[in-house]
Amino acid sequence: MSRVYTLIGPDGQPYRSTTPGTLGGTTSGRLYGRLDCRTALRAIERGGYVASRVFFAAEADAIAAGFRPCAVCLPAEYARWRGRPPTPHTEAELAALLGRLTGCRTLAIGHGRDRASTAAAHALAAAWPGEVVAIVSWSEQAASWLRPALRLTAHAPDAWVVAGTTPGWTGMRERLLRSTDWDPGRTYAFASLADAITEPGDDAETWWSA
Numbered sequence: 001m002s003r004v005y006t007l008i009g010p011d012g013q014p015y016r017s018t019t020p021g022t023l024g025g026t027t028s029g030r031l032y033g034r035l036d037c038r039t040a041l042r043a044i045e046r047g048g049y050v051a052s053r054v055f056f057a058a059e060a061d062a063i064a065a066g067f068r069p070c071a072v073c074l075p076a077e078y079a080r081w082r083g084r085p086p087t088p089h090t091e092a093e094l095a096a097l098l099g100r101l102t103g104c105r106t107l108a109i110g111h112g113r114d115r116a117s118t119a120a121a122h123a124l125a126a127a128w129p130g131e132v133v134a135i136v137s138w139s140e141q142a143a144s145w146l147r148p149a150l151r152l153t154a155h156a157p158d159a160w161v162v163a164g165t166t167p168g169w170t171g172m173r174e175r176l177l178r179s180t181d182w183d184p185g186r187t188y189a190f191a192s193l194a195d196a197i198t199e200p201g202d203d204a205e206t207w208w209s210a
Contacts, residue, residue, distance in 0.1 A: 010064030012092025021055030033070030066093035086192035104158035112164025
């Protein structure tokens, strides 16, 4: 009898296959990489990734499901991913994000002004069952980002969710850290900002790296 494997399809849903996956990933980080990725293997040895480990038949499935390439084992793919403008969010990504926000009652949403990020932010606002206390946009280049940073943090929400490009978010993040009580550990992101939410020293506990 052939062995049966559980893989993730382009819709983000698991399915059964008699062929093993060619790429591994983690739902906690929403990233995919090679099965022999040294970073993933070290994390698994320490007990990480085990509960959130998933597999894909092909890279196209991982990308369609809202996962991004690993910077360690797929550097070329990661560089291309970082250089692209934000891609439209998927329904699977939105559903997974809502699941991660379970327990929150109030939400502040921030986004860049590109079309994909704006659409993702407003799709989340429409789907959110609790209270959205603010929807704030920012430009890619600004003198200080102070005004949107203050608006984003004015109501002390249970969580923040952001979407946008890395350059714009970098400016916002620096202003948030300098001028507000923003907490990286309560901040989640769509895939376009998967690895840009926190940096070493932020002491973040959870974030959506979609």
